[in-house]
Amino acid sequence: MSDLRDLYQEVIFDHNRHPRNFGPFPEANRHADGFNPLCGDRLTLHLRVEGGVIREARFEGAGCAISTASASLMTEALKGKTEAEAAVLFEGFHHMVMGEPVTVDLGKLSVLAGVSEFPARVKCASLAWHTLNAALKNESNPVSTE
Amino acid sequence: MFDVHAMRRQFPILAREVHGRPLVYLDNAATTQKPRAVIDAERHYYEFQNANIHRGVHALSQEATDAFEGARDKVRNFLKAPQREEIIFTRGATEAINLVAHSWGRANLKSGDEILISEMEHHANIVPWQLLCEATGAVLKVIPIDERGALVPGAFESLLGPRTRLVGITQVSNALGTVNPVADIIRKSHAAGALVLVDGAQAVAHLPVDVKALDCDFYVFSGHKLYGPTGIGVLYGKREHLEKMPPYQGGGDMIAQVTFKKTTYNELPYKFEAGTPHIAGAVGLGAAIDFVQSVGLETIAAHEDALLVQATRLASGFEGLQVIGTAPGKASILSFVMKGVHPHDIGTILDSEGVAIRTGHHCAMPVMDHYHLPATARASFALYNTPDEVDALFRALRRVEELFLK
Numbered sequence: 001m002s003d004l005r006d007l008y009q010e011v012i013f014d015h016n017r018h019p020r021n022f023g024p025f026p027e028a029n030r031h032a033d034g035f036n037p038l039c040g041d042r043l044t045l046h047l048r049v050e051g052g053v054i055r056e057a058r059f060e061g062a063g064c065a066i067s068t069a070s071a072s073l074m075t076e077a078l079k080g081k082t083e084a085e086a087a088v089l090f091e092g093f094h095h096m097v098m099g100e101p102v103t104v105d106l107g108k109l110s111v112l113a114g115v116s117e118f119p120a121r122v123k124c125a126s127l128a129w130h131t132l133n134a135a136l137k138n139e140s141n142p143v144s145t146e
Numbered sequence: 147m148f149d150v151h152a153m154r155r156q157f158p159i160l161a162r163e164v165h166g167r168p169l170v171y172l173d174n175a176a177t178t179q180k181p182r183a184v185i186d187a188e189r190h191y192y193e194f195q196n197a198n199i200h201r202g203v204h205a206l207s208q209e210a211t212d213a214f215e216g217a218r219d220k221v222r223n224f225l226k227a228p229q230r231e232e233i234i235f236t237r238g239a240t241e242a243i244n245l246v247a248h249s250w251g252r253a254n255l256k257s258g259d260e261i262l263i264s265e266m267e268h269h270a271n272i273v274p275w276q277l278l279c280e281a282t283g284a285v286l287k288v289i290p291i292d293e294r295g296a297l298v299p300g301a302f303e304s305l306l307g308p309r310t311r312l313v314g315i316t317q318v319s320n321a322l323g324t325v326n327p328v329a330d331i332i333r334k335s336h337a338a339g340a341l342v343l344v345d346g347a348q349a350v351a352h353l354p355v356d357v358k359a360l361d362c363d364f365y366v367f368s369g370h371k372l373y374g375p376t377g378i379g380v381l382y383g384k385r386e387h388l389e390k391m392p393p394y395q396g397g398g399d400m401i402a403q404v405t406f407k408k409t410t411y412n413e414l415p416y417k418f419e420a421g422t423p424h425i426a427g428a429v430g431l432g433a434a435i436d437f438v439q440s441v442g443l444e445t446i447a448a449h450e451d452a453l454l455v456q457a458t459r460l461a462s463g464f465e466g467l468q469v470i471g472t473a474p475g476k477a478s479i480l481s482f483v484m485k486g487v488h489p490h491d492i493g494t495i496l497d498s499e500g501v502a503i504r505t506g507h508h509c510a511m512p513v514m515d516h517y518h519l520p521a522t523a524r525a526s527f528a529l530y531n532t533p534d535e536v537d538a539l540f541r542a543l544r545r546v547e548e549l550f551l552k
Binding site: 039041042063064068 | 487488489490491493494495498505506507511514519520521549550
C-alpha cells in the first residue's frame with residue numbers, strides 16, 4: 001500500500017477541517033443531492049449558473065475527510081468555469097482517481113491523485129463530482145455512488 | 147485450558163500480512179475466517195465425493211447425498227431442533243428470512259395484520275417484511291431502542307397486540323452487540339397468538355442455541371459467520387408451520403411428481419430446497435459446527451467477553467472516542483465513533499496498520515438514524531483474537547488521532 005500521506009495530504013486535512021464554500025446558498029438555481037450508501041456520506045450541492053457559466057458553487061453535508069475535501073476543492077475549482085469546462089474537469093478528475101492518464105490540467109485538484117491507490121476510497125472522492133453532474137443536468141433524484 | 151495461539155494456527159489466513167503488517171482481523175461480525183477443518187472438508191468433498199445428490203444410483207451420488215444429509219443432522223443437533231425435516235438449507239440468513247416472508251407471509255397475512263420488528267434489525271430482517279407488507283397490506287411496527295441500544299423497556303409489550311401475526315427479532319444486534327431477551331419475547335408473542343422468527347446470524351457463533359427450549363417458530367443463521375463457508379445458511383422452522391407453507395421456489399428436488407396438469411411437491415425439507423444446493427457449502431458448514439462444538443460455545447463466549455472487557459476499558463480511557471451500544475451483557479462487538487474523524491477515515495488508517503474493522507452503517511441504517519450518525523467504526527471479536535490484537539487496535543487508533551487531530 002502507498003503511504004497514507006499520499007492519500008491524506010496536508011491540503012486535504014485543511015479542506016476537511018475548514019471546508020470552503022460550505023453552507024446554504026438560497027440564490028442557487030441548480031441543486032443536487034449525492035449519497036454514498038456504502039459509508040453514509042451525504043452532500044447537497046448548490047450552483048448559481050448564469051449564461052452557461054458557474055458563478056458560484058457551495059455545498060452542505062457530512063462525510064469523510066476525502067469526500068469533504070474533494071467537495072471543497074471542487075467548489076473552488078468550479079467558480080467561473082463554463083459548463084463545458086466543468087465537464088472536462090469532471091472527466092480529468094475521474095481519470096485521475098481511477099489511476100488513468102490525465103490530459104487536462106487539474107490544478108489543485110491533483111492533491112487527490114493518491115486516492116487511486118486506495119480503491120475503497122475512490123467513491124468518496126468522486127461523490128461531489130457525480131453530484132455536480134446531476135446538478136448541471138438538474139436531476140431531481142439523489143445520485144448514488146452505488 | 148483454551149490456548150488462543152494453538153487456535154490461531156488452525157486458521158491459515160491469520161498467518162498472512164496486510165500492507166507489511168501482521169493481519170489483525172477484527173471484522174468478525176461481517177464474516178469469520180475459516181479453520182483448516184472447514185477448508186479441508188470442502189476440498190475433500192470436491193476431490194473425492196462430488197456428485198449431484200438425491201438422484202444418481204452411482205456410488206459418488208450416494209456419498210455426496212450422505213455428506214449433505216449428514217450436515218443437516220449436524221445442524222439439527224447444533225440447534226437442538228426436534229426433527230431433521232425442520233432444517234432447510236438456504237443461501238444464508240437473508241434467504242431464510244425471505245423464504246418465510248414470501249411463503250408463510252403471503253399465505254397467511256391480510257390487510258391490517260401486523261408484523262413487529264425492532265429498530266436494531268439488520269436490513270435483512272426489515273426489507274423482506276416491508277416487501278410482504280406492500281404485497282398484502284399488512285403493517286410493519288417497530289420496537290424502539292433506547293440510548294444504550296437495548297429495546298425500550300415495555301415497548302414490545304405495548305406494541306404486541308391482537309393483530310400481531312409475526313414478531314421478527316434479532317438475537318444479537320450486529321451493529322451494537324445487544325443481546326435481546328428472545329425467550330421472553332417468544333413466550334409473550336405466543337400468548338398473544340403471534341409467531342416469532344429469530345435472526346440468529348450474529349448469535350450462533352457466540353452463544354448456545356436451543357430452538358426447542360426457546361420455542362421459536364423460525365430461526366435463521368448464515369454459515370459464514372460461524373467459521374463456515376459463504377453461500378450456505380439455515381432456516382429452522384417448526385414442522386407444523388413448514389408443512390402448511392407453500393413452496394418458495396420451484397424446480398428440481400422440491401417436487402414429487404410433475405405433469406403439465408399438476409405438480410405435487412416433495413416432502414420436508416426438500417419442498418423448500420429447489421435446485422441443486424450448495425452441497426460443498428453444507429459439508430463445510432457441518433465441519434464448522436464440529437469445530438465450534440469441539441471448542442465449546444461457553445469457552446468461546448468467555449474468551450470473547452474478556453477481549454470485549456479489555457477493549458471497553460481501553461475505549462473508556464480514550465478521549466474523544468465514544469462507544470455506540472452499551473447494553474448490559476452485550477456480545478463481543480465494539481461499535482464506536484471518534485470526535486473529528488469520520489469512520490471511513492478511521493478504517494483506511496487502521497487498514498494501513500494491518501487492522502481490519504468494519505466502517506459504515508452495518509446494514510442497519512435505522513440504528514445509525516437513531517444515534518444521528520452517518521456511520522460507526524466497528525471492531526468485532528472472535529475466538530482467535532488475542533489481547534495483543536486489542537492493543538494493536540488501540541495503537542492504530544492513536545495513529546488516527548496523531549494524523550487527524552494533532
